[in-house]
Amino acid sequence: MTKIFGHRGAAGHFPENTMLSFQAAYECGADGIELDVHKSKDGELVVIHDEKINRTTNGKGYVKDHTYDELKSFNAAVKWPEYSFQVIPRLEDVLEWIAKKPLYLNIELKNNVLFYRDIEEKLVRLLRKHKLTEQIILSSFNHDSMLKIARTNPEYEVALLLSDKMHRPWEYANRLNVNAIHPKWYHVNKRYLQRSRQYNVTVRPYTVNRTNMMKQLILNGCDALITDLPDKAVKLRDELLLH
Template identity: 50%
Template sequence: MVAIIGHRGAAGTFPENTMVSFIACEKLGADGIELDVQLSKDGEIVVIHDETINRTTNGKGYVKDYTLSELKQFDASYKFKGQFDNCTIPTLREVFEWAQGNNFSVNVELKNDKLEYHGLEERVINLIRSFEMENRVVLSSFNHKSMLKFTLMAPDIETAVLYNKRNKEPWKIAEDYKARAIHPNYRIITDDLIEKTLKYNVAVRPYTVNDAKIMKRLIDAKCSAIITDYPEMAFQLRGEILK
C-alpha cells in the first residue's frame, strides 16, 4: 500500500514543522511525517525548514545564531493569527519522544546543502539510537555526500536522496550514494520510471504532492509513498482507490 507522509506535518492546514502539525497527522490518516533539521548555536537539533527563522516565525536571523532557549521564544505559528497557543520550534528529541506513542515513520531531512553544520550527522544518529528509532527513520537530503556519510556511519538506517532535476535512470543516483530510496520532485518522475526504479529495490517517494489528480496517478502507479501537505486528501483518495 502506498504510504502517506505528511510534509512538515500537515503543512497545508497547520503551522509547518511544529508539534501541532505532526500531531494532526495522526488524526488525518497519515502513516508518517517528514520534517527538516538544523543545528542551533548550542548544538541542539531543531526542526525548521529555512536556514533563517524569518519566514516561519515572528523573529529574524539565522537558526545557527540562536541558542535553543532563544529559538523557543519565537512563535512558529504567527501566520495563523493566534489559532494555536504556545507553538514553538520543536527539537528532534521532542518529536522522537512523541513518536514513542505511535507507529509513525519519521523522514528526517537534513538541511545541510547550503550551510555546513559540523557534527549534524553524528548528533542525529546518536539521537536515533538513543530512542531505538533505527527501523522507523528515513534520512534524506539534497546533500548526497551527507547521505553517503550516513550510510557508512550507520548502514542499518535507511537513507534517501532528494533531487529535483530530471534523470533517466534515477535508481543509479541511489546506487551511487548507497541509498535505499529516491525522493524526487513529483514533476520529474514518470510512472515508467517509478516502475523501473522499484524493480531495483529502490523505494520511490515523490514530494510535494498536493493535487488530487497527481495523488491518484501516483497511488495507481504504486510508488512507495507520497509526501504531501494534505495527508487528509491523500488518505481519502487512497481509501477510494483501494475499495
C-alpha cells in the same frame, strides 16, 4: 499500498514543523511525517525548514546564530493567527513523541546550504538514545551527508533528495548503494516507477498536493508520497483501495 507522509506534518492546514502539525497528520491517518532539521548555536537539533527563522516565526536571523532558549521564545505559528503560540520543537521532542506511535519519521537534514559540523553524528546519537531504527528514514539534498551515514550506520535507511530532473536516477542510487530516492513530484510517471522497482529503489515524491497526481501515483503503485495534505491523500487512497 502507497504510504502517505505528511510534509512538515500537515502543513496545508497547520503551522509547518510544529507539534500541532505533526499531531494533525497522525490523527488523520498518515503513515508517516516528514520534518526538517537545522542546528542551533548551542548545538541543539531543531525542527524548522529555512536557514533563517524570518518566514515562519516572529523572529529574525539564522537558526545557527540563536541558542535554543532564544529560538523557543519565537512563535512558529505567527502566520496562523487562528492557532495559539507554537514552539520551534527540538528534534528530541519529536522523537519522544513518535517513539511509541506506529508512524514513520522522515528526517531531512538541511545541510545542503550551510555546513553544520558533526550534525550526522549528533542525529545518530539521538536516534540511538531513543532506540529508533525501523521507522526512521533520513534524507538530504546533501548526498555526501547521506553516504556518510550509510557507510557508518547502515541500520538506517537513507534517501537522496532530488530537485532537478536526473537521467536514470535509479541507476545513480544503485551506484551509491542507496535504496531510496525522493524526487520532485512532477518528474515521476509510470515508467519512472517501473524502472525504479526494477532496480529495487523506493520512490517517495514530494510535495504531492494535486488530486490528479495523487491518484496517478497511487494507481501506479508508488511506494509513498509526501504531501502537505495528508488528510486528503489518505481519504483518496482509501477510496481507491475500495474499488
